[in-house]
Amino acid sequence: MSKPAKSHGRKSISASLKPRDLTEENRLARAWTAQVITLFPQAFPGVLGESLTGRALKDGIWQLEAVDLRPFGVGKHHNVDDTPAGGGAGMVLRADVLGNAIEHTRSLSHNPLPLFYLSPRGRRFDQAVARQLAQGPGVTFLCGRFEGVDQRVLDHYQIMELSLGDFVLTGGEIAAQAMLDATVRLLPGVLGNETSLEEESFSNGLLEHPQYTRPAEWKGHTIPDVLLSGNHAEIEKWRRAQAEALTRARRPDLWQARMARKSDMSE
Incomplete structure:
Protein backbone atom coordinates (compact mmCIF):
# COMPACT_ATOMS: atom_id res chain seq x y z
CA MET A 1 0.00 0.00 0.00
CA ARG A 185 10.76 33.40 -6.58
CA LEU A 186 13.82 32.93 -8.83
CA LEU A 187 11.99 30.58 -11.19
CA PRO A 188 11.14 32.09 -14.60
CA GLY A 189 7.65 33.57 -14.63
CA VAL A 190 7.19 33.87 -10.87
CA LEU A 191 8.03 37.56 -10.51
CA GLY A 192 6.15 40.04 -12.66
CA ASN A 193 9.23 42.25 -13.06
CA GLU A 194 12.28 40.11 -13.67
CA THR A 195 14.61 43.12 -13.50
CA SER A 196 13.84 43.47 -9.80
CA LEU A 197 15.94 40.35 -9.22
CA GLU A 198 18.98 42.20 -10.51
CA GLU A 199 18.57 45.09 -8.08
CA GLU A 200 17.68 43.37 -4.81
CA SER A 201 19.99 42.44 -1.95
CA PHE A 202 22.73 39.85 -2.60
CA SER A 203 22.14 39.72 -6.37
CA ASN A 204 25.52 41.37 -6.99
CA GLY A 205 27.16 40.85 -3.62
CA LEU A 206 25.68 44.04 -2.15
CA LEU A 207 22.77 44.88 0.09
CA GLU A 208 19.94 46.68 -1.65
CA HIS A 209 19.83 50.47 -1.79
CA PRO A 210 17.04 52.34 0.09
CA GLN A 211 13.64 52.50 -1.59
CA TYR A 212 11.11 55.37 -1.61
CA THR A 213 7.63 56.02 -3.01
CA ARG A 214 4.72 58.47 -2.64
CA PRO A 215 4.06 60.77 -0.86
CA ALA A 216 7.04 62.95 -1.70
CA GLU A 217 7.05 64.28 1.87
CA TRP A 218 6.00 62.33 4.96
CA LYS A 219 6.26 63.61 8.57
CA GLY A 220 8.98 66.04 7.52
CA HIS A 221 10.97 63.40 5.63
CA THR A 222 11.50 63.90 1.89
CA ILE A 223 12.59 61.68 -0.97
CA PRO A 224 16.21 62.38 -2.04
CA ASP A 225 16.19 64.93 -4.86
CA VAL A 226 18.22 62.72 -7.20
CA LEU A 227 15.43 60.15 -7.33
CA LEU A 228 13.02 62.80 -8.58
CA SER A 229 15.47 64.30 -11.09
CA GLY A 230 14.68 61.98 -13.99
CA ASN A 231 18.44 61.60 -14.61
CA HIS A 232 18.75 57.82 -14.78
CA ALA A 233 22.53 57.79 -14.86
CA GLU A 234 22.72 59.86 -11.67
CA ILE A 235 20.00 57.73 -10.05
CA GLU A 236 21.94 54.55 -10.80
CA LYS A 237 25.14 56.14 -9.47
CA TRP A 238 23.34 57.17 -6.25
CA ARG A 239 21.81 53.74 -5.75
CA ARG A 240 25.14 51.99 -6.23
CA ALA A 241 26.83 54.32 -3.74
CA GLN A 242 24.08 53.72 -1.20
CA ALA A 243 24.28 49.95 -1.65
CA GLU A 244 28.04 49.98 -1.19
CA ALA A 245 27.84 52.17 1.91
CA LEU A 246 25.17 49.98 3.51
CA THR A 247 27.12 46.81 2.76
CA ARG A 248 30.35 48.20 4.20
CA ALA A 249 28.58 49.35 7.37
CA ARG A 250 26.20 46.46 8.01
CA ARG A 251 27.81 43.43 6.36
CA PRO A 252 31.58 43.84 6.34
CA ASP A 253 31.85 40.12 5.57
CA LEU A 254 30.00 40.62 2.28
CA TRP A 255 32.06 43.69 1.47
CA GLN A 256 35.34 41.88 2.10
CA ALA A 257 34.21 38.96 -0.06
CA ARG A 258 33.29 41.38 -2.83
CA MET A 259 36.65 43.10 -2.64
CA ALA A 260 38.42 39.73 -2.68
CA ARG A 261 36.55 38.71 -5.84
CA LYS A 262 37.48 41.99 -7.52
CA SER A 263 41.11 41.47 -6.54
CA ASP A 264 41.13 37.95 -7.99
CA MET A 265 39.59 39.18 -11.25
CA SER A 266 42.23 41.91 -11.63
CA GLU A 267 45.16 39.52 -11.27
Whole structure:
Protein backbone atom coordinates (compact mmCIF):
# COMPACT_ATOMS: atom_id res chain seq x y z
CA MET A 1 0.00 0.00 0.00
CA SER A 2 1.40 3.34 -1.03
CA LYS A 3 2.12 5.76 1.78
CA PRO A 4 0.30 9.09 1.53
CA ALA A 5 1.76 12.29 0.20
CA LYS A 6 0.05 15.64 -0.11
CA SER A 7 0.48 17.22 -3.53
CA HIS A 8 0.00 20.87 -4.38
CA GLY A 9 0.16 22.33 -7.85
CA ARG A 10 -2.18 23.31 -10.62
CA LYS A 11 -4.96 21.16 -9.14
CA SER A 12 -5.08 22.77 -5.70
CA ILE A 13 -3.03 24.55 -3.06
CA SER A 14 -5.40 24.09 -0.16
CA ALA A 15 -4.04 22.30 2.90
CA SER A 16 -5.68 19.11 4.06
CA LEU A 17 -5.42 17.34 7.41
CA LYS A 18 -5.83 14.05 5.52
CA PRO A 19 -2.98 13.70 3.01
CA ARG A 20 -4.04 12.17 -0.28
CA ASP A 21 -2.20 9.73 -2.52
CA LEU A 22 -0.13 11.33 -5.25
CA THR A 23 -0.89 10.10 -8.78
CA GLU A 24 0.63 10.77 -12.17
CA GLU A 25 -2.50 12.72 -13.16
CA ASN A 26 -1.93 15.46 -10.59
CA ARG A 27 1.84 15.65 -10.98
CA LEU A 28 3.14 18.20 -13.48
CA ALA A 29 5.87 16.63 -15.58
CA ARG A 30 8.00 19.71 -16.25
CA ALA A 31 7.28 21.83 -13.19
CA TRP A 32 10.02 22.59 -10.68
CA THR A 33 9.29 20.19 -7.81
CA ALA A 34 9.68 20.60 -4.07
CA GLN A 35 9.34 17.49 -1.93
CA VAL A 36 9.23 17.85 1.85
CA ILE A 37 9.46 14.86 4.20
CA THR A 38 7.86 16.01 7.43
CA LEU A 39 5.87 14.99 10.48
CA PHE A 40 3.61 17.98 9.78
CA PRO A 41 2.43 17.84 6.15
CA GLN A 42 -0.53 20.02 7.11
CA ALA A 43 1.96 22.88 7.57
CA PHE A 44 2.36 23.02 3.80
CA PRO A 45 2.01 24.98 1.62
CA GLY A 46 1.49 27.48 4.45
CA VAL A 47 2.67 30.94 3.45
CA LEU A 48 3.98 29.44 0.20
CA GLY A 49 0.38 29.21 -0.91
CA GLU A 50 0.02 33.00 -0.77
CA SER A 51 1.08 35.90 -2.98
CA LEU A 52 3.53 35.28 -5.82
CA THR A 53 4.61 31.80 -4.77
CA GLY A 54 0.99 30.77 -4.30
CA ARG A 55 0.00 32.05 -7.73
CA ALA A 56 2.96 30.25 -9.30
CA LEU A 57 1.86 27.09 -7.50
CA LYS A 58 -1.63 27.41 -8.93
CA ASP A 59 -0.25 28.13 -12.38
CA GLY A 60 1.91 25.02 -12.33
CA ILE A 61 5.28 26.79 -12.48
CA TRP A 62 6.23 24.67 -9.48
CA GLN A 63 4.62 21.91 -7.44
CA LEU A 64 4.84 20.80 -3.84
CA GLU A 65 4.69 17.27 -2.45
CA ALA A 66 4.48 17.06 1.35
CA VAL A 67 5.26 13.49 2.42
CA ASP A 68 3.94 12.50 5.85
CA LEU A 69 6.64 10.74 7.86
CA ARG A 70 4.25 9.25 10.45
CA PRO A 71 2.77 6.41 8.32
CA PHE A 72 6.29 5.02 7.89
CA GLY A 73 6.62 4.63 11.67
CA VAL A 74 6.87 1.24 13.36
CA GLY A 75 4.45 -0.55 15.65
CA LYS A 76 0.89 0.14 16.65
CA HIS A 77 1.55 3.82 17.26
CA HIS A 78 3.76 4.37 14.19
CA ASN A 79 6.75 5.42 16.27
CA VAL A 80 9.30 7.41 14.27
CA ASP A 81 11.94 7.99 16.94
CA ASP A 82 13.88 6.31 19.74
CA THR A 83 16.36 7.15 22.49
CA PRO A 84 19.91 8.14 21.48
CA ALA A 85 22.48 5.35 21.35
CA GLY A 86 24.92 5.89 24.21
CA GLY A 87 22.36 7.80 26.25
CA GLY A 88 21.46 11.44 26.44
CA ALA A 89 18.43 13.68 26.36
CA GLY A 90 15.78 13.79 23.69
CA MET A 91 14.85 11.42 20.88
CA VAL A 92 16.35 10.66 17.47
CA LEU A 93 14.47 9.89 14.24
CA ARG A 94 14.99 6.23 13.33
CA ALA A 95 17.07 5.16 10.34
CA ASP A 96 14.61 2.48 9.15
CA VAL A 97 11.66 4.89 9.28
CA LEU A 98 13.53 7.64 7.43
CA GLY A 99 14.93 5.19 4.90
CA ASN A 100 11.48 3.94 3.93
CA ALA A 101 10.16 7.50 3.69
CA ILE A 102 13.08 8.58 1.49
CA GLU A 103 12.71 5.56 -0.82
CA HIS A 104 8.99 6.28 -1.21
CA THR A 105 9.60 9.99 -1.86
CA ARG A 106 12.22 9.21 -4.50
CA SER A 107 9.74 6.94 -6.25
CA LEU A 108 7.43 9.92 -6.80
CA SER A 109 9.85 11.44 -9.32
CA HIS A 110 11.21 9.98 -12.54
CA ASN A 111 14.68 11.00 -11.35
CA PRO A 112 15.63 11.48 -7.67
CA LEU A 113 15.91 15.14 -6.71
CA PRO A 114 18.83 16.58 -4.72
CA LEU A 115 18.27 15.62 -1.09
CA PHE A 116 18.99 18.00 1.79
CA TYR A 117 18.64 17.66 5.53
CA LEU A 118 17.84 20.95 7.25
CA SER A 119 20.37 21.19 10.05
CA PRO A 120 22.38 23.89 11.87
CA ARG A 121 25.47 21.82 11.04
CA GLY A 122 25.03 22.37 7.33
CA ARG A 123 26.26 24.90 4.83
CA ARG A 124 24.67 28.30 5.34
CA PHE A 125 21.81 28.82 2.91
CA ASP A 126 22.25 32.01 0.89
CA GLN A 127 21.24 33.59 -2.41
CA ALA A 128 23.85 31.60 -4.30
CA VAL A 129 22.37 28.34 -3.02
CA ALA A 130 18.86 29.54 -3.91
CA ARG A 131 20.00 30.29 -7.48
CA GLN A 132 21.64 26.89 -7.74
CA LEU A 133 18.50 25.09 -6.59
CA ALA A 134 16.28 27.15 -8.90
CA GLN A 135 18.38 26.11 -11.90
CA GLY A 136 17.77 22.42 -11.22
CA PRO A 137 14.65 20.22 -11.50
CA GLY A 138 13.70 20.65 -7.86
CA VAL A 139 14.68 19.61 -4.35
CA THR A 140 13.79 17.19 -1.57
CA PHE A 141 13.98 18.54 1.99
CA LEU A 142 14.11 16.26 5.02
CA CYS A 143 12.73 18.05 8.08
CA GLY A 144 14.19 16.84 11.34
CA ARG A 145 12.62 16.94 14.78
CA PHE A 146 13.69 16.27 18.35
CA GLU A 147 17.48 15.69 18.58
CA GLY A 148 17.88 15.09 14.87
CA VAL A 149 18.20 12.05 12.62
CA ASP A 150 20.24 8.86 12.70
CA GLN A 151 23.60 9.67 11.14
CA ARG A 152 23.54 6.44 9.13
CA VAL A 153 20.73 7.85 6.99
CA LEU A 154 22.80 10.91 6.11
CA ASP A 155 25.79 8.71 5.30
CA HIS A 156 23.92 6.08 3.30
CA TYR A 157 22.05 8.52 1.05
CA GLN A 158 24.92 11.03 1.03
CA ILE A 159 22.48 13.71 2.14
CA MET A 160 23.75 17.26 2.04
CA GLU A 161 23.01 19.47 5.05
CA LEU A 162 21.71 23.03 4.80
CA SER A 163 21.39 25.59 7.59
CA LEU A 164 19.10 28.61 7.68
CA GLY A 165 21.37 30.32 10.22
CA ASP A 166 23.26 30.00 13.47
CA PHE A 167 20.27 29.20 15.65
CA VAL A 168 18.17 26.15 16.51
CA LEU A 169 14.53 25.63 15.53
CA THR A 170 12.17 22.97 16.88
CA GLY A 171 12.04 21.41 13.42
CA GLY A 172 12.92 21.90 9.79
CA GLU A 173 9.53 22.99 8.49
CA ILE A 174 10.01 26.75 8.92
CA ALA A 175 13.48 26.52 7.41
CA ALA A 176 12.08 24.55 4.47
CA GLN A 177 9.44 27.17 3.78
CA ALA A 178 11.98 30.00 3.96
CA MET A 179 14.37 28.25 1.58
CA LEU A 180 11.59 27.34 -0.82
CA ASP A 181 10.32 30.92 -0.85
CA ALA A 182 13.80 32.24 -1.67
CA THR A 183 14.21 29.65 -4.42
CA VAL A 184 10.78 29.63 -6.06
CA ARG A 185 10.76 33.40 -6.58
CA LEU A 186 13.82 32.93 -8.83
CA LEU A 187 11.99 30.58 -11.19
CA PRO A 188 11.14 32.09 -14.60
CA GLY A 189 7.65 33.57 -14.63
CA VAL A 190 7.19 33.87 -10.87
CA LEU A 191 8.03 37.56 -10.51
CA GLY A 192 6.15 40.04 -12.66
CA ASN A 193 9.23 42.25 -13.06
CA GLU A 194 12.28 40.11 -13.67
CA THR A 195 14.61 43.12 -13.50
CA SER A 196 13.84 43.47 -9.80
CA LEU A 197 15.94 40.35 -9.22
CA GLU A 198 18.98 42.20 -10.51
CA GLU A 199 18.57 45.09 -8.08
CA GLU A 200 17.68 43.37 -4.81
CA SER A 201 19.99 42.44 -1.95
CA PHE A 202 22.73 39.85 -2.60
CA SER A 203 22.14 39.72 -6.37
CA ASN A 204 25.52 41.37 -6.99
CA GLY A 205 27.16 40.85 -3.62
CA LEU A 206 25.68 44.04 -2.15
CA LEU A 207 22.77 44.88 0.09
CA GLU A 208 19.94 46.68 -1.65
CA HIS A 209 19.83 50.47 -1.79
CA PRO A 210 17.04 52.34 0.09
CA GLN A 211 13.64 52.50 -1.59
CA TYR A 212 11.11 55.37 -1.61
CA THR A 213 7.63 56.02 -3.01
CA ARG A 214 4.72 58.47 -2.64
CA PRO A 215 4.06 60.77 -0.86
CA ALA A 216 7.04 62.95 -1.70
CA GLU A 217 7.05 64.28 1.87
CA TRP A 218 6.00 62.33 4.96
CA LYS A 219 6.26 63.61 8.57
CA GLY A 220 8.98 66.04 7.52
CA HIS A 221 10.97 63.40 5.63
CA THR A 222 11.50 63.90 1.89
CA ILE A 223 12.59 61.68 -0.97
CA PRO A 224 16.21 62.38 -2.04
CA ASP A 225 16.19 64.93 -4.86
CA VAL A 226 18.22 62.72 -7.20
CA LEU A 227 15.43 60.15 -7.33
CA LEU A 228 13.02 62.80 -8.58
CA SER A 229 15.47 64.30 -11.09
CA GLY A 230 14.68 61.98 -13.99
CA ASN A 231 18.44 61.60 -14.61
CA HIS A 232 18.75 57.82 -14.78
CA ALA A 233 22.53 57.79 -14.86
CA GLU A 234 22.72 59.86 -11.67
CA ILE A 235 20.00 57.73 -10.05
CA GLU A 236 21.94 54.55 -10.80
CA LYS A 237 25.14 56.14 -9.47
CA TRP A 238 23.34 57.17 -6.25
CA ARG A 239 21.81 53.74 -5.75
CA ARG A 240 25.14 51.99 -6.23
CA ALA A 241 26.83 54.32 -3.74
CA GLN A 242 24.08 53.72 -1.20
CA ALA A 243 24.28 49.95 -1.65
CA GLU A 244 28.04 49.98 -1.19
CA ALA A 245 27.84 52.17 1.91
CA LEU A 246 25.17 49.98 3.51
CA THR A 247 27.12 46.81 2.76
CA ARG A 248 30.35 48.20 4.20
CA ALA A 249 28.58 49.35 7.37
CA ARG A 250 26.20 46.46 8.01
CA ARG A 251 27.81 43.43 6.36
CA PRO A 252 31.58 43.84 6.34
CA ASP A 253 31.85 40.12 5.57
CA LEU A 254 30.00 40.62 2.28
CA TRP A 255 32.06 43.69 1.47
CA GLN A 256 35.34 41.88 2.10
CA ALA A 257 34.21 38.96 -0.06
CA ARG A 258 33.29 41.38 -2.83
CA MET A 259 36.65 43.10 -2.64
CA ALA A 260 38.42 39.73 -2.68
CA ARG A 261 36.55 38.71 -5.84
CA LYS A 262 37.48 41.99 -7.52
CA SER A 263 41.11 41.47 -6.54
CA ASP A 264 41.13 37.95 -7.99
CA MET A 265 39.59 39.18 -11.25
CA SER A 266 42.23 41.91 -11.63
CA GLU A 267 45.16 39.52 -11.27
